[in-house]
Amino acid sequence: MTRARTTTAGAAAAEPAGNGLDRRYRFFGGKGGVGKTTCAAGAAIVAAERRHRVLVVSTDPAHSLGDALGVRLGAAPRRIPVRGELRAAELDADRALVAWMKMRRPMLGTIAERGTYLDREDIGRFLGLSLPGVDELIGLLALSQLAGDRPYDDVVVDTAPTGHTLRLLEMPDTLRRIASVLDDMQAKHRFLAASLGGGHRTDAADRLIDEIARDGKALAGLLRDPARCAFAWVLVPERLALEEARDGVRHLDEAGIRVAEIVVNRVTAPTPGCPLCAARAETEAQVVDEIVAAFGDRVVRFLPAEEREPRGIVALRRLGRRLAGRAARPTRRRGRRRPGRAPVTPPTATVPAWLDALVPPGVRLCLVGGKGGVGKSTSAAAIALAIARRDPQHRVLLLSTDPAHSLGDVFGARVGDDETRIPGAPDNLRVREHDANRAWERRRDRYRDAVDRAFTTVLRRGGVDVTFDRTVVRELLELAPPGLDELFGLLAVVHALFRGEQPWDTVVVDTAPTGHTLRLLRMPGTALEWVQALLATILKYRAVIGLGDFAADLVDVSRDLRRLDEVLSDPARTRFIVVTRAAELPRRETERLLDSLRRLDVPAPVIVVNAVTRARGLDGRRSACRRCAQAARVEAREIRALRRGRRAHVFTAPLVAPPPAGVAGLEAWSPSWRPEPER
Amino acid sequence: MIILDTLLWGGIRFVLTKIVDAVDSELNDEDRLREELLAAQMRFELGEITDAQFAEIERVVLARLREIREERIGATPKPGEFKVTGIEATTWSDEGEDDDRGRGRR
Numbered sequence: 202m203t204r205a206r207t208t209t210a211g212a213a214a215a216e217p218a219g220n221g222l223d224r225r226y227r228f229f230g231g232k233g234g235v236g237k238t239t240c241a242a243g244a245a246i247v248a249a250e251r252r253h254r255v256l257v258v259s260t261d262p263a264h265s266l267g268d269a270l271g272v273r274l275g276a277a278p279r280r281i282p283v284r285g286e287l288r289a290a291e292l293d294a295d296r297a298l299v300a301w302m303k304m305r306r307p308m309l310g311t312i313a314e315r316g317t318y319l320d321r322e323d324i325g326r327f328l329g330l331s332l333p334g335v336d337e338l339i340g341l342l343a344l345s346q347l348a349g350d351r352p353y354d355d356v357v358v359d360t361a362p363t364g365h366t367l368r369l370l371e372m373p374d375t376l377r378r379i380a381s382v383l384d385d386m387q388a389k390h391r392f393l394a395a396s397l398g399g400g401h402r403t404d405a406a407d408r409l410i411d412e413i414a415r416d417g418k419a420l421a422g423l424l425r426d427p428a429r430c431a432f433a434w435v436l437v438p439e440r441l442a443l444e445e446a447r448d449g450v451r452h453l454d455e456a457g458i459r460v461a462e463i464v465v466n467r468v469t470a471p472t473p474g475c476p477l478c479a480a481r482a483e484t485e486a487q488v489v490d491e492i493v494a495a496f497g498d499r500v501v502r503f504l505p506a507e508e509r510e511p512r513g514i515v516a517l518r519r520l521g522r523r524l525a526g527r528a529a530r531p532t533r534r535r536g537r538r539r540p541g542r543a544p545v546t547p548p549t550a551t552v553p554a555w556l557d558a559l560v561p562p563g564v565r566l567c568l569v570g571g572k573g574g575v576g577k578s579t580s581a582a583a584i585a586l587a588i589a590r591r592d593p594q595h596r597v598l599l600l601s602t603d604p605a606h607s608l609g610d611v612f613g614a615r616v617g618d619d620e621t622r623i624p625g626a627p628d629n630l631r632v633r634e635h636d637a638n639r640a641w642e643r644r645r646d647r648y649r650d651a652v653d654r655a656f657t658t659v660l661r662r663g664g665v666d667v668t669f670d671r672t673v674v675r676e677l678l679e680l681a682p683p684g685l686d687e688l689f690g691l692l693a694v695v696h697a698l699f700r701g702e703q704p705w706d707t708v709v710v711d712t713a714p715t716g717h718t719l720r721l722l723r724m725p726g727t728a729l730e731w732v733q734a735l736l737a738t739i740l741k742y743r744a745v746i747g748l749g750d751f752a753a754d755l756v757d758v759s760r761d762l763r764r765l766d767e768v769l770s771d772p773a774r775t776r777f778i779v780v781t782r783a784a785e786l787p788r789r790e791t792e793r794l795l796d797s798l799r800r801l802d803v804p805a806p807v808i809v810v811n812a813v814t815r816a817r818g819l820d821g822r823r824s825a826c827r828r829c830a831q832a833a834r835v836e837a838r839e840i841r842a843l844r845r846g847r848r849a850h851v852f853t854a855p856l857v858a859p860p861p862a863g864v865a866g867l868e869a870w871s872p873s874w875r876p877e878p879e880r
Numbered sequence: 881m882i883i884l885d886t887l888l889w890g891g892i893r894f895v896l897t898k899i900v901d902a903v904d905s906e907l908n909d910e911d912r913l914r915e916e917l918l919a920a921q922m923r924f925e926l927g928e929i930t931d932a933q934f935a936e937i938e939r940v941v942l943a944r945l946r947e948i949r950e951e952r953i954g955a956t957p958k959p960g961e962f963k964v965t966g967i968e969a970t971t972w973s974d975e976g977e978d979d980d981r982g983r984g985r986r
Contacts, residue, residue, distance in 0.1 A: 736922045748918050756918065759925040 221349030222423050224256075224356045229464075230453075231435035232445040232605065233362035233573005233714040234787070236466040236504075238269045239511050240435050241359035242289075243521025246514060249285035253354040257281075257289045258347060260340045260369060261361035262716030263572065264291035268789045271513045278347065283514060290347060297343035298332065308409045309383075315406070316386020316673055318742065326734045331727055337368040338375070338683040341420050362573040362714045363449045364604025364686065370424060370456060375680070376417030382676045383410045389670070425457040433462040438469075438485035438492065439860060441578070444610045447495060463496045464524065465489065467506040475826030477814070480858035502526075508831050510784050553872045555852055556587045559807055564776050565698060566708055566768055568803075571780040572790045573714035576811035578607040579861055580780045580854065581711035582632075583871040586864065588707055589630035598697050598705040599632045602690030602721065603713040606634035613863045625864035637689040638681070645678050651750050652678065686713070687721040688728060695761040698768065715794050722801050725762045725769070732759045772804035780809045781843070783836035788843050795847070808849045809874070810840055812856040840877060851877040910948055917941045 229241040238259065245257035256278055259266040267274035270281060270289060276296055278288035302309075306328055313324045332338060348356045360366040387406055394401040424430050434450055436442040450460045469485055472478040493501060504523055511520045560567050567588070569581035578601070585599035598620060601608045609616035612623050612632065618639055620631035656671050682688060690713075697708045712718040732755050739752050768774050777798055781791040791808070798805040814832040844851055854874045861870035920937040923929045929937075 733926055736926055740919065740922055740926075743919065748915050748922075752922060753918055756921045756925055 220419075221345040221347065221353075221356070222419050222429075224348045224353050224429070226348075226356045226358060226423065226430045228358045228360055228366075228430070228432045229435055230360045230366045230432060230449065231363065232442045232449075233575075234782075235435045235437045235442055235574055236464075237435050238265050238359045238786070239517060239520055240433070240464055240466065240504075240524060241357050242266060242269045243511070243517040243519075244433075244524055245287055245289070245355075245357040245521070246281075246283050246518045247521035247525050248355050248357070249281075249283050249287035250518070252285055254286040254352060255288070255355045255357060256348055256351070256353045257287065257357040257359065258344055259291045259359040260344060260366075261359065262294065262720065263361075263714065263790055263793070265572075265786050265790055266291055266359050268786050269512055269517065278350070281514070283518075288351070288353075292340060292343055292347070294339050294343065295331075297346075298339045301339060301342070302328075305409055308405055312383050312386050312390075312406045312409070315390035316383075316388075317670065318745075319738070323738050323741070326737070330730050330734060332683055337365065337372050340369045341372055342376075342416060345420065345423070361716060362605065363445055364713060365717055367449065367452050368604070368686070370453070370458060373417045373419075373421035373424065375683075376413055376420070378676070378680050380410050380414035380417060382673060382680060383413065385673045385676055389673075427459050427461070430458070431462070432458055432460045433464055434460050435464045435466055436492070437467045437574075438465055438488040440488060440862070441607050441610050441860075442574070443488055443492060443495070445605055445607065446492075448605070450496070461499055463492065463499055463501045465492055465501060465503045468503050469506050472826045472828055475829060477829055477856070477858060478826055484859040508828060509835065510786060512785060551872065552591045553587050553874060555874050555876060556584075556591060558850065558876065559778065559809075559852065560584060560588055560707075560776060562591070563773055564707060566694070566710070566775045568710045568712055568718070568775070568777045569780060570712040570718045570777060571715060571794065572782075572787045575780045575782045575787055576854070576860075577714075577780050578603075578611050578711050579867070580778070580809055580811060581709055582608060582611045583854075583861070583867045583874075584778065585630060585632075585709040586626060586867055587871060588709065589627040593627060593629055595629060595706045596703070597630045597707050597709065599630065599709045599711065600693060600697060601634045601711040602686070602693065603711060603717075604637065604686045605713075608632055608634055608711055611862060611867070623864060633693075635690055635693045637686045640689040640693065641681055641685055648751060649675070649678055654749070684720065684724070684727075687717060687724045690721055691724045691728065691765070692758070692761075695758075695765050699761055699764060715790055719794070719797050719801075722769070722798075722803055725766045729759065729762045729766075732762065770802040770804070772806070775804055776807065777803050777805040778807050778809060779805055779849075780811055782812055783810050783839040783843075785839065788839050791843065795849070806849055807852065808843065809852050809854055810836075810843070810877075811854045813840075813853045815855045844877075850879075853877055910945060913941050913945050913948075 227241075227244065229237045229244070231237050238261075241257055241259075245255050249255040257266065258278075259274075264274070266289060272279065272281065272289070274289055274291045276290060276293035278290040281287040281289050310321065310324045310328060313319060313328075314321060317324075344356070344358065360369065383406075387410060390406075391401040432453060434446055434453075436446045446463070450463075453460050468489070469478060469481045471482045489503075502524060504520065507516075507520075509516070511517055567584065569577050569584060571577055581599060581601075585597055588595065589597040599608065606616070612626075614623050615621070616623075616632050616634050618634060618636035620633045622628070623630065623632055626632075652671075652674050656674075694708060694710060697705045712721065736752070736755050736759065739746070739748065739755070779791055779794060779798075781787045795805060795808075813836050814829050816829075816833070840851060840853070852874050854870070857870060861867050917938060920929065920934055920941075924931070924934040
């Protein structure tokens with residue numbers, strides 16, 4: 202830890218555990234695969250060895266903290282054998298929500314019963330459903346509770362990749378808004394109690410509302426207090442990571458959360474005589490210049506690329522010490538020239554030989570997923586281009602459902618929420634970066650009018666005073682549902698496959714990193730439960746509120762979800778292409794992802810191992826330095842381990858510098874993908 | 881004259897009111913039928929009614945809707961599609977009825 206301690210270990214030991222909000226929090230955030238977990242673990246080890254009592258926690262639903270530390274972790278903090286006191290845990294949001302709800306469910310039911318026309322049965326139906334965005338909703342609360350269980354000095358947080366961490370950090374405000382809706386419900390009860398002459402006495406319901414509002418406020422205060430909360434943004438010296446860092450840091454600044462430190466991880470040292478390493482170093486140097494220009498007002502630290510992935514206490518301690526050391530720029534290389542683009546073959550645009558094996562004709566839904574930072578967006582773009590080239594009549598949509606989009610950066614073109622034509626790409630391909638917030642706002646605005654109409658009808662029919670109810674429903678509509686990115690991402694996929702004026706022949710989805718993609722794939726089931734609960738409730742109160750557009754929408758959504766469920770498990774129409782890298786942490790996460798896909802019955806017959814070191818570059822030049830040879834050996838071992846006991850076909854895509862970008866760059870790169878020979 | 885005028889005007893007004901009422905009730909009837917069909921869709925999605933039960937409700941509702949339209953415009957609409965509160969409904973001529981049944985559901 203770089204900051205001085207403010208309490209002595211002895212004095213702090215006497216403190217009661219408290220609510221954990223008085224600890225010092227250090228968040229490590231950034232794009233997937235940049236080394237957040239190793240940085241967090243390294244920082245935690247060094248802090249513990251400096252006599253701090255440290256808790257390191259992962260909030261990424263696809264945890265890899267245990268893999269990095271080389272121990273099996275769970276939701277309960279486990280002691281890590283280092284000098285000093287270090288405990289580590291991987292947050293289990295589902296379990297945390299169950300525990301939270303167990304104590305509060307009856308009271309939430311009472312508030313809803315008092316404040317709405319719903320009866321116990323309806324409310325029980327909704328309260329019993331699972332919540333899609335539970336990681337974000339409960340993550341910070343569970344984290345602070347965990348931190349409060351023991352007298353820690355420091356809490357180091359290994360977060361989920363960018364998009365979902367930004368959602369997590371929005372949650373204190375969401376908690377306050379939930380409290381506000383509940384308070385509106387309770388207001389009706391208070392008013393009635395007062396009108397009936399009894400007056401209202403503060404009861405358990407009021408206390409629960411206060412508690413939620415207080416928690417929201419306290420967590421918001423914690424995140425915005427630089428004395429208690431430090432945020433380090435981790436990136437690698439690559440263009441996509443830099444673009445994501447700019448967006449992410451801007452978002453955090455706007456939210457009042459200060460990012461004081463930028464960690465540039467895996468900086469390649471120059472190796473004389475190796476064209477691949479030289480090209481990488483040159484590309485990186487250019488990005489490093491831009492990083493310094495963009496974040497010069499903050500502490501920028503550089504960590505060198507290591508031959509072996511840092512794993513285990515010794516390697517992580519070394520990394521942690523570097524992280525705690527003096528911030529210094531890597532030495533500038535002499536004789537640097539500006540890197541050229543990737544060797545670009547003239548765009549004769551042939552269809553790559555691997556395409557039919559990877560995505561046979563007839564596949565309608567091609568999901569490209571994997572751990573963050575493995576090259577999902579680049580691979581998805583190459584695959585979508587190839588499918589579009591195969592048949593000019595075949596309409597292909599490349600859709601990003603990752604809230605931290607990269608497709609625009611991959612193509613070097615402006616891509617937004619509308620289906621966009623990319624210059625140089627075939628005319629039958631369109632690209633879209635889905636904007637879940639916009640989709641939500643559109644629906645919300647439509648329903649707001651419907652709600653007003655419904656209340657007017659109720660007033661006309663019964664003359665009931667509905668002032669309170671109208672406020673409740675309006676506020677509910679303002680409250681974005683948790684799991685918004687997955688829910689609306691899924692609806693966008695459904696729309697592209699089945700609806701619109703002309704449904705797309707194939708939809709290639711560039712998905713969010715593993716944890717949230719699994720959530721997206723579980724979403725049809727979860728969403729269907731919600732849709733059915735809503736349908737049942739509307740039918741029950743049909744005589745009072747009528748049916749209307751909302752009910753018709755729900756019927757459509759219900760049908761589409763069932764259709765999607767059928768398509769998702771049909772190997773002839775759906776393929777999940779798992780992208781990974783040949784290193785231990787991505788390999789372990791890939792193995793867990795493949796197991797989860799099998800349990801979900803989603804066909805995943807192909808793995809693309811990206812960025813493998815090959816002896817010859819795309820231009821035919823030989824990369825024969827010691828580091829490349831060592832990297833190739835490690836990668837070959839990891840690929841063998843990945844294939845062990847699996848039937849999936851493995852394709853490899855070569856590491857090139859600079860990374861493939863733009864239509865021409867992607868189409869020069871993709872023909873070099875090749876199948877790994879079956880043993 | 882005044883009496884005659886009053887009677888005459890009263891008579892015309894009576895007839896006009898009746899026509900307006902009849903149109904209103906037809907329109908309301910159409911709305912009601914659309915809602916019935918939507919409610920049946922909802923029940924079907926919830927698994928409360930079977931495919932066959934839904935098809936029967938759909939057949940009855942669509943036939944009644946067609947009758948109302950025929951009565952109103954005095955001619956059979958050409959086979960084609962019209963939107964019924966979020967449901968793509970299809971009208972069909974009698975000879976093709978059996979073949980087309982159920983096309984309302986997607």
